[in-house]
Amino acid sequence: MNTVQIQNITVGAQNPITLIAGPCVIEEPERTLKIGRAIKEIADRLNIPYIFKASYDKANRSAYNSFRGPGLKEGLSILAHIKKELGVPVVSDIHCITQIDEAAEVLDILQIPAFLCRQTDLVYQAARTGKVINVKKGQFLAPLDMKNVITKIEEAGNHNILLTERGATFGYNNLVxxxxxxxxxxxxxxxxxxxxxHSVQLPGGAGTSSSGQREFVPYLTRSATAAGIDMLFMEVHDNPPEGKSDACNMLYVDKLEDLLKDVLAIDHVVKKHK
Known part of the structure; x- marks a missing residue:
């Protein structure tokens, strides 16, 4: 397996699991930083490599008037500040080719949203930056279909690739x-x-927004770790019901540490760390 280097974090092969976590969308800068700091303190206590995430723009909201975030310029400025304050890598979604160059100046990982994973120009041009590219598998794709996405990135001369599972469409308003x-x-x-x-999201389940089943996050997390993963992606908030996006599936930050202890124990068995 190819390993991927993200600053001083080595991901893949038999390396311990890495955590990507933060609120779904950048809200107030102070609150967003506060959430990131709380997660980092937990990750540091457990000796888990940590990467901060938050979206500067939620371009695929269910309704036109839904909160989308601060936008590219202000959002990247906030992420750059968080990156400096916490001393960790950062990741956010990109949605179109015109965002790539500016985003690559700040982000350590360029994330391709699931709905856009087959957008050849977006994937290829992002890959040409040489940055780590995290592609979320579309809810409509089989896992082996991701080979075609990999080929597009490799054609750009980039082998810094991460593949994310986030659930598959299962009937209407449901994922499995x-x-x-x-x-x-x-x-x-x-x-x-x-x-x-996102795997417990109920897309469009609330009519003008998505719903979710936060209570199943621990079960899926432990199951995925047992199946053998290299990174764990979680949206975390100090008070999810107040969250401006994905309020129904974000994890409470005060529930994170106990769950990560389970993850570490399972990961240790699966990868047999010395």
Whole structure:
């Protein structure tokens, strides 16, 4: 397996699991930083490598008037500040080619949203930056279909690739995780990420917004870790019901540490760390 280097964090092969976590969208800068600091303190206590995430723009909201975030310029400025304050890498979604160059100046990982994973120009041009590219598998794709996405990135001369499982469409307004997808995607030669909170989303389940089933996050997280993953992606908030996006599936930050202790124990067994 190819390993991926993100600053001083090595991901893949038999390396311990890495955490990507933060609120779904950048809200007030102070609150967003506060959430990141709380997560980092937990990660530091448990000796888990940590990468901060938050979206500067939620471009795929269910309703036109839904909160989207501060936008590209202000959002990247906030992420740059968080990156400096916490001393950790940062990741956010990109949605169109015109965002790539500016985003690459700040972000350590350029994330391709699930709905856009087949957008050839977006994937290819992002890959040409040489940055780590995290592609979320579309809810409509089989895991082996990600081979085609990998090829597009490799054609750009980039082998810094992460593949994320975030659930597959299962009827209307529902997702299900086929845990076979994790070893299948891992067999393609690159590290695999499990998105534990989007996997419990109920897309469009609240009419003008998505709903979710936060209570199942721990079960899916432990199951995915047992299946063998390299990174764990979780959206975390100090008070999820107040969250301006994905309020129903974000994890309470005060529930994070106990769950990560389980993750570490399972990961240790699966990878047999010395």
């Amino acid at each position: 995780v086929d845990f076979r997808s994790l070893p299948i995607m891992r067999s393609l030669g690159y590290p695999v990420v499990f998105d534990a909170t």
